[in-house]
Amino acid sequence: MGTTQLESVPEPKYWHLKTVLSDALDSEFAVGEVLPNERELAARFGVARATLRQALEQLELEGRLQRRRGVGTTVAPPRVGVAVGDYAHGWADTSGEDSWRTVDSVEAVPPAAVARLLETAPDTPVHRVRRTRMSHGRPLAAELLYVPAESVPGLAAIETPSGPARARAVLRELRRLELEGRERSVELGSARADDAKELDRLPGAPVLVVTTRYVTEGRTAAVAVATYRADTCRLTFGDGAGEELLAG
């Protein structure tokens, strides 16, 4: 009766390590503070560096740590609440601390999955506008906005065919459409090389992929695929009633 089933299911070392580190972060470290390097931490806990890294990886995934090659591991600030889909009525570049930066626009054939949403034939090129979402000077998200030519009929063919000016022209035309609704999905992905670069992360970094389908007159006017840094972002979706407590 006295046998209390101690450690009959021993948890993995890296899991226990993660708990210990997590508690230490709460009590002994301030946001921004740098941790001892991996080799020292591993030695201090008496584990191999790979095991220690497994624990750090989890904590980074949860947004508790930030690791940068050549620099070190620092305590991350709490995740930012990022409102998706509340940037006023469409595609305006807002200003201030949280804003979209329009990069450029090119003609391109969208990936098959996007073409399906756009209801265009698989090889039809469309306008592809690249934007970056910044907050307090740091990149939050990289977005590719796919716009079929039919959605922006007013676009003069003579204008410059690519680059930032073209991108703004596409957005300007898009803003004239009346939206009937939006449809969104969120899933986990890993950053492609180009997105990773914009997000200041390594390729393969975990991202939240937000796919938005904009509907007008029963058609799909445009499709946006935005990849948000999963380590730093908490996506918030309001439905208009009341202040956004969650966005805190």
Place this chain on the structure above:
Amino acid sequence: MGTTQLESVPEPKYWHLKTVLSDALDSEFAVGEVLPNERELAARFGVARATLRQALEQLELEGRLQRRRGVGTTVAPPRVGVAVGDYAHGWADTSGEDSWRTVDSVEAVPPAAVARLLETAPDTPVHRVRRTRMSHGRPLAAELLYVPAESVPGLAAIETPSGPARARAVLRELRRLELEGRERSVELGSARADDAKELDRLPGAPVLVVTTRYVTEGRTAAVAVATYRADTCRLTFGDGAGEELLAG
């Protein structure tokens, strides 16, 4: 002039491996098919098993593969589109292929973050209803619903204090409230041990954490924290206009 800068930025082996495997999955494997085991794959590609595993991990994160200890690695079906927040008006257990299963309810002190949202004092116990969301017989999500006593005043104190019957009683009372709105956030997390068990995954598995705050009469009526399997789920958010193409 002829020097075309080949491989001046060599990509990591596991990254290249991932690409190769991903292509192979598209062209040579069917959904549900089992791959050769890790030791053999590693040998076949001439890399260490750890390196191969790094590639497999990424593919699993992207929902391309499913790995089960003692069984093997299989090709995963495309992610399910899961509608969050469309289960008809509140907390009804829907039936059919996609449904919530109410597990139980206990009195418990919510985590600090939840207490803050509920606007209750940190140590106030509340009703905690546990539910599981199933689709086609497989677990999609595990949810903890926190309901302050004030939100369900009609709850008779004499009823059984915990268990499934109590859980249903709480939900029944909750359904009488008129909701003014909902506020949602989505972020990446890793499964706690208890959630992992319900989701049929190992602890630490990547999950999408959906936090919902239900508002009524300016107050927070309840807070739900649902953890969805990130490997199998794509969360969809409609806003009511038109069919859900993304839910595919």
Place this chain on the structure above:
DNA sequence: CAGTGGTCTAGACCACTTC
């Protein structure tokens, strides 16, 4: 340049599922 995190190896053993 020194110091950091990122990649990679070649092994070992463990936990779990299946037969």
Place this chain on the structure above:
DNA sequence: AAGTGGTCTAGACCACTGC
């Protein structure tokens, strides 16, 4: 008992940052 994926080790070298 055999076979799978999961954990862990002790090393090595690479890529990047900052002084």
